[in-house]
Amino acid sequence: MGLYLASLLAGLLMGSGLAIAQMINPEKVIAFLDFAGNWDPSLAVVLCAALAVSFIGYRLTIGRDQPLLANAFHIPDRRDIDMPLVAGAAIFGIGWGLGGYCPGPAIGAISLGLWEPLIFVAAMLVGSFLYGLLTRQR
Amino acid sequence: MENFTPYSAAAGGALIGLGAALLLFFNGRIAGISGIINGSLTQPKGDTLWRILFIAGLVLGAGAVVWTTPLAFIPRTGFSPILVIAAGLLVGFGTRMGSGCTSGHGVCGLARMSPRSLIATLTFVATGAVTVFIVRQVVGG
Numbered sequence: 452m453g454l455y456l457a458s459l460l461a462g463l464l465m466g467s468g469l470a471i472a473q474m475i476n477p478e479k480v481i482a483f484l485d486f487a488g489n490w491d492p493s494l495a496v497v498l499c500a501a502l503a504v505s506f507i508g509y510r511l512t513i514g515r516d517q518p519l520l521a522n523a524f525h526i527p528d529r530r531d532i533d534m535p536l537v538a539g540a541a542i543f544g545i546g547w548g549l550g551g552y553c554p555g556p557a558i559g560a561i562s563l564g565l566w567e568p569l570i571f572v573a574a575m576l577v578g579s580f581l582y583g584l585l586t587r588q589r
Numbered sequence: 590m591e592n593f594t595p596y597s598a599a600a601g602g603a604l605i606g607l608g609a610a611l612l613l614f615f616n617g618r619i620a621g622i623s624g625i626i627n628g629s630l631t632q633p634k635g636d637t638l639w640r641i642l643f644i645a646g647l648v649l650g651a652g653a654v655v656w657t658t659p660l661a662f663i664p665r666t667g668f669s670p671i672l673v674i675a676a677g678l679l680v681g682f683g684t685r686m687g688s689g690c691t692s693g694h695g696v697c698g699l700a701r702m703s704p705r706s707l708i709a710t711l712t713f714v715a716t717g718a719v720t721v722f723i724v725r726q727v728v729g730g
Binding site for chain 2: 453454455457458459460461462463464465466467468469470471472473474475476477478479481482484485486487488489491492493494496497498499500501502503504505506507508509511512513517518519520521522523524525526527529530531532535536537538539540541542543544545546547548549550551552553554555556557558559560561562563565567570571572573574575576577578579580581582583
């Protein structure tokens with residue numbers, strides 16, 4: 452039970468943070484990526500502030516035997532740089548620049564009650580599904 | 590740079606970082622949104638409820654701000670639905686292929702100093718910037 456409440460709480464904190472920082476506004480995200488235009492560094496401040504807090508939180512957590520409410524940590528252990536990592540990140544970046552949405556803000560933006568974030572999230576699920584199909588056939 | 594909003598960005602960013610830190614501390618999980626969504630479709634049933642609650646929290650958390658305070662921006666209208674769909678497909682495909690998005694690589698991955706996340710973050714910011722440059726300066730010019 453506590454585990455589920457903690458998930459909800461983490462989502463609430465991150466969702467409210469994304470809204471307060473206006474990251475649910477795709478035009479603000481595009482303005483950060485628009486280095487040649489009217490550049491808006493806000494997203495860099497969001498990332499740095501998030502990192503400052505998560506870095507300290509992770510320091511206090513990693514190294515403990517187990518998380519407070521679960522049996523084990525689920526932390527990726529790969530350190531190699533491979534083609535899917537770089538190509539995937541590159542493809543993601545193109546879509547990010549095109550629409551101004553990445554997954555978290557797009558889901559938060561659903562709260563605006565507009566079609567655009569819903570269409571984006573639906574397409575995003577299809578894109579992920581397509582990659583799954585592609586890799587299963589190999 | 591008159592559109593720069595450092596205070597709300599710092600406050601919002603701190604809340605995002607706090608949520609990510611709590612998810613690891615309490616549940617042992619990385620708060621990567623794309624990974625949490627993908628896992629809700631691909632992982633066994635017992636592993637889905639926490640993901641759904643987290644995603645519901647994202648919508649409700651953003652909604653708590655959007656529904657109670659005056660919106661700090663004018664929502665975009667008239668943006669091409671074809672572009673929205675293309676962007677969504679690319680983001681879904683790319684984040685699955687590259688094992689993460691802005692939150693998973695950018696916030697959580699960098700917080701644990703993962704070399705993979707550093708490369709991924711530099712890559713998606715670079716291709717995102719190039720894409721915006723092409724759309725705004727070359728096509729939109």
